[in-house]
Amino acid sequence: MKFLAVCGSGLGTSFMVEMNIQQVLQELGVSGVEVYHSDLSSATPGDADVYFLAKDIAEGGAHLGETVVLDNIIDMDELREKVKQLVKSKNLI
Amino acid sequence: MNKFLSVLVDILSEPAILVAAIALIGLLAQKKKVSDIMKGTIKTFVGFLVIAAGAGILETALSPFGEMFQEAFQVSGVVPNNEAIVALALNEYGTNTALIMFFGMIVNILIARFTRYKYIFLTGHHTLYLACMFAVIMAVAGFNTVPLIAAGSVALGIVMTLSPAILQPFMRQLTGNDNVALGHFSAVGYAISGLIGKLFKNSKENSTENINFPKGLGFLRDSTVSIALTMVVMYLIVALFAGPSFVEGELSDGTNYLVFSLIQGGSFAAGVFIILSGVRLVLAEIIPAFKGISTKLVPNAKPALDVPIIYTYAPNAVLIGFFSSFIGGVFSMAIMFLSGTTIILPGVVPHFFTGAAAGVLGNATGGLKGSVAGSFVNGIIVSFLPVFLLPVLGDLGFANTTFSDADFGVSGIFFGSLANYAGPIAIVISLIVILVLMAIPFGKKKQVQK
Numbered sequence: 001m002k003f004l005a006v007c008g009s010g011l012g013t014s015f016m017v018e019m020n021i022q023q024v025l026q027e028l029g030v031s032g033v034e035v036y037h038s039d040l041s042s043a044t045p046g047d048a049d050v051y052f053l054a055k056d057i058a059e060g061g062a063h064l065g066e067t068v069v070l071d072n073i074i075d076m077d078e079l080r081e082k083v084k085q086l087v088k089s090k091n092l093i
Numbered sequence: 094m095n096k097f098l099s100v101l102v103d104i105l106s107e108p109a110i111l112v113a114a115i116a117l118i119g120l121l122a123q124k125k126k127v128s129d130i131m132k133g134t135i136k137t138f139v140g141f142l143v144i145a146a147g148a149g150i151l152e153t154a155l156s157p158f159g160e161m162f163q164e165a166f167q168v169s170g171v172v173p174n175n176e177a178i179v180a181l182a183l184n185e186y187g188t189n190t191a192l193i194m195f196f197g198m199i200v201n202i203l204i205a206r207f208t209r210y211k212y213i214f215l216t217g218h219h220t221l222y223l224a225c226m227f228a229v230i231m232a233v234a235g236f237n238t239v240p241l242i243a244a245g246s247v248a249l250g251i252v253m254t255l256s257p258a259i260l261q262p263f264m265r266q267l268t269g270n271d272n273v274a275l276g277h278f279s280a281v282g283y284a285i286s287g288l289i290g291k292l293f294k295n296s297k298e299n300s301t302e303n304i305n306f307p308k309g310l311g312f313l314r315d316s317t318v319s320i321a322l323t324m325v326v327m328y329l330i331v332a333l334f335a336g337p338s339f340v341e342g343e344l345s346d347g348t349n350y351l352v353f354s355l356i357q358g359g360s361f362a363a364g365v366f367i368i369l370s371g372v373r374l375v376l377a378e379i380i381p382a383f384k385g386i387s388t389k390l391v392p393n394a395k396p397a398l399d400v401p402i403i404y405t406y407a408p409n410a411v412l413i414g415f416f417s418s419f420i421g422g423v424f425s426m427a428i429m430f431l432s433g434t435t436i437i438l439p440g441v442v443p444h445f446f447t448g449a450a451a452g453v454l455g456n457a458t459g460g461l462k463g464s465v466a467g468s469f470v471n472g473i474i475v476s477f478l479p480v481f482l483l484p485v486l487g488d489l490g491f492a493n494t495t496f497s498d499a500d501f502g503v504s505g506i507f508f509g510s511l512a513n514y515a516g517p518i519a520i521v522i523s524l525i526v527i528l529v530l531m532a533i534p535f536g537k538k539k540q541v542q543k
Contacts, residue, residue: 012399013402015373015377016399019381019384039316039369040315041366060314072405
């Protein structure tokens with residue numbers, strides 16, 4: 001299973017989201033998920049199983065496939081909730 | 094023995110090996126698995142070489158632009174782009190940049206640990222770019238070897254802490270809490286936008302978010318698209334002014350001048366794309382280590398994060414801020430034309446990212462009017478600062494590209510002018526004074542609290 005965090009330039013924000021996802025996965029005790037980050041141009045469908053995007057670029061990344069849209073990218077509670085739902089639906093926990 | 098030493102010096106003066114060594118230290122400190130350590134170290138090493146490869150493409154794409162601009166308008170035109178100037182500078186200043194970045198992060202942790210400024214600057218690419226600028230400025234100022242690294246690192250550590258600090262009042266107003274800071278080296282522009290917004294505080298209720306604004310321009314957030322688009326447009330305009338005979342005779346080897354411009358504009362975006370991939374590889378291991386170590390050593394650390402974190406607070410202000418800042422850039426360009434100085438062309442990337450943030454913060458303090466006025470002034474600031482930054486960058490001031498964001502301009506001009514007027518010693522004194530000033534209020538405040 002592979003998650004990809006995406007932002008406009010693929011440098012800061014997506015990197016932070018990647019680190020936060022990793023932290024949440026660790027808290028949940030999920031293993032076997034690879035998390036990466038990338039910019040919107042480089043991300044293509046097939047790069048990952050699930051894509052994480054902030055609300056403001058959700059439209060630009062809609063073609064990628066299964067996406068998780070974050071309303072507030074610095075809100076750890078929101079991320080935790082959404083990652084939890086996701087890994088449950090993927091039967092990872 | 095001498096031979097061994099010279100091999101060692103050779104190894105450590107290769108920036109690619111040096112950043113790999115820094116990543117290795119970080120990975121070891123986090124007690125990672127051997128396979129992760131191998132992977133991370135090698136990726137960092139390759140990443141640095143990727144940046145160098147991108148620099149080559151970028152230079153080939155950029156130098157005809159400079160010649161065409163000179164031919165067309167008889168002045169030099171500069172496209173501010175951080176990735177471009179850093180990639181070019183790393184050829185010569187790579188080792189010092191890597192060392193300044195490493196020690197600058199340590200200075201950031203120390204300042205956050207021992208003063209009341211608890212900000213840990215986590216926007217790694219800006220740390221790298223500013224390290225690079227200080228490597229250049231301190232060298233131009235007359236430092237070398239160990240003093241150069243020391244002065245550069247302390248300057249970097251100070252800016253890493255102060256830049257989020259000056260913005261925190263506005264961030265509190267925007268986010269409603271004090272937990273997160275903004276880590277983006279254009280804070281001076283944002284803070285001024287926030288202050289200008291305050292002039293319109295009576296119309297604060299009239300927020301940008303109350304209007305129904307078309308969302309179709311979101312594709313400009315994709316940096317490859319926006320860079321390619323602007324560079325192609327600027328290239329074509331300059332080519333039209335320079336004329337087919339000059340371009341086809343001197344630069345394109347007979348290829349049609351408009352086709353040539355189209356390809357060169359696209360190649361610029363291609364170069365930046367490659368450089369960004371390299372930057373991503375270089376930072377991938379260093380930033381998590383920095384984050385992990387800083388949270389252990391600094392209680393109550395406030396992470397200073399990259400600028401898009403505030404975009405979701407006011408998506409309309411993002412677009413309004415971009416346009417308003419860009420118009421400020423075009424307005425500034427007109428003034429530069431009239432006054433005959435070097436022309437700073439309005440790059441879409443700096444205006445989009447910094448204009449957007451200025452728009453969001455201006456909206457937070459002054460609604461729609463604050464957003465428009467604040468980001469317009471931001472556009473003027475990021476246009477004029479490079480004019481004064483170019484002279485302190487030595488040979489790199491003639492590179493047709495330069496650092497784009499406001500804090501690069503402000504800190505670069507500050508240290509560069511100090512060196513011009515009073516030599517390197519003035520920089521040393523100013524760094525010490527700033528550190529002491531940062532440390533003093535802490536003691537007082539602590540006594541009051543107790």
